[in-house]
Amino acid sequence: MSQYIDFLDNPIYDTEPGSIDEVEKWWIERQEALERAGYMLRPRFRPGWEPSWSGTKKFHLNFEDGIGMRYRLGMDATRISDGKQVMLKRLLYKEGPYELEINKLFSTEPLLSDPRNRCVRLLDVIELPNDPPIMVHPLLRPFYDPRLQTYGEFVTFFSQTCEGVQFMHENNVAHRDCTSENIMLDPSNMYPESFHPADIERGKDFRGKAKYHSRTRRPTRYLLIDFGLSRRYDPANGPPLEKPIHGGDKTPPEHKDMNTPCNPFPTDVYYLGNLVRENYIQKCKGFEFMEPLVTDMVQDDPMKRPTMEAVVTRFSEIRGKLSTWKLRSRIARKNELWPVTVWRSISHWCRTVGYVLGGKAAIPEPK
Numbered sequence: 001m002s003q004y005i006d007f008l009d010n011p012i013y014d015t016e017p018g019s020i021d022e023v024e025k026w027w028i029e030r031q032e033a034l035e036r037a038g039y040m041l042r043p044r045f046r047p048g049w050e051p052s053w054s055g056t057k058k059f060h061l062n063f064e065d066g067i068g069m070r071y072r073l074g075m076d077a078t079r080i081s082d083g084k085q086v087m088l089k090r091l092l093y094k095e096g097p098y099e100l101e102i103n104k105l106f107s108t109e110p111l112l113s114d115p116r117n118r119c120v121r122l123l124d125v126i127e128l129p130n131d132p133p134i135m136v137h138p139l140l141r142p143f144y145d146p147r148l149q150t151y152g153e154f155v156t157f158f159s160q161t162c163e164g165v166q167f168m169h170e171n172n173v174a175h176r177d178c179t180s181e182n183i184m185l186d187p188s189n190m191y192p193e194s195f196h197p198a199d200i201e202r203g204k205d206f207r208g209k210a211k212y213h214s215r216t217r218r219p220t221r222y223l224l225i226d227f228g229l230s231r232r233y234d235p236a237n238g239p240p241l242e243k244p245i246h247g248g249d250k251t252p253p254e255h256k257d258m259n260t261p262c263n264p265f266p267t268d269v270y271y272l273g274n275l276v277r278e279n280y281i282q283k284c285k286g287f288e289f290m291e292p293l294v295t296d297m298v299q300d301d302p303m304k305r306p307t308m309e310a311v312v313t314r315f316s317e318i319r320g321k322l323s324t325w326k327l328r329s330r331i332a333r334k335n336e337l338w339p340v341t342v343w344r345s346i347s348h349w350c351r352t353v354g355y356v357l358g359g360k361a362a363i364p365e366p367k
Helices: 022-028 031-036 099-106 151-170 264-281 288-297 308-321 324-328 338-357
Strands: 074-079 085-090 124-126 134-138 183-185 222-224
Touching: 022 031, 099 134, 151 222, 151 264, 151 308, 151 324, 264 288, 264 308, 288 308, 324 338
Parallel strands: none
Antiparallel strands: 074 085, 085 134, 124 134, 183 222
16 A cells, blocks of 8 residues: 655655656655565665755765666565565566466476576565555676676576576467566676665675676576566467567567567577677677577578577587687677787686686586
8 A cells, every 4th residue: 555755745856866756656655565565675765765965066876865766667675584685576467467477487386496497586476455566586687797708608698598488488488578688697696795786886885896706707597587578378279479569679570560460489589599699799709600590590581490499409519519718718899999809818818717727617507
């Protein structure tokens, strides 16, 4: 149940930098109910909040409470019982009618413990009177932040992601939006001291840079999130045909005509292939080994694309042919200036010697 909070009606917050917006008001009105459910929001989103920069000439984004929400439907919070950082997500049934159902499917046995399951785990569901459910997930980071450093790290990322989408397909679920913003990394191993959810480059206490280890030193898991567009189909009805829905990637050829039904499973294959094409093949050196597979994954005719099972099999063959030298080599951008290349290469190989002596694998797989 929402509550009336008088400071939300103060017009100063509608005009000043760092002001509370309408979406944030929704969460503030429910802070006390969320606290009773076991979750605490940041000071900015609590009743009675006053800007800590008020009366100073300092920039509001230099203050923790000056930074608002990072996502339209998502809010960071702390689980009171153990201090764990989590993400809360409003479930809007009009936008994601099957999201909770699908997230529960992959968060319960027997699918939960399957090692191929790369779907983010649903930790809790908060039910407030007269409101849509609020899903609770662990705090994650975008898979590309920090950048992948070596081809071996890329192999781990792509292997896990393809395996995860294949697992969804095996269970008759099409993700329908497995694009770069919906693939995350589990930071628990790389960021032992965590980071601040409002500004992920800062430390947990909002002071200084967040300290982290490389993926090679501390291997990580990659997870699929956001099942708002996902659907589960009955295989007895044959290949599904649905009108396209635009997700983060608007380029699938079959989506040019939004009124013609198409099979969403080959579109998932396209999304992953196009992610590699746009972010690595086109922008970085040394990804020629991915070109044949990606070319097939992004074919204009969806029926000519390989299935996710075929993608996983072919990529396993590709990774088996990559030398240890290649896997440990640094991923460099095509537009990198040569002095930068020299400096980064020297630093990279000095670190690599340490990894080799320390027994770190060229393809860093988490235990």
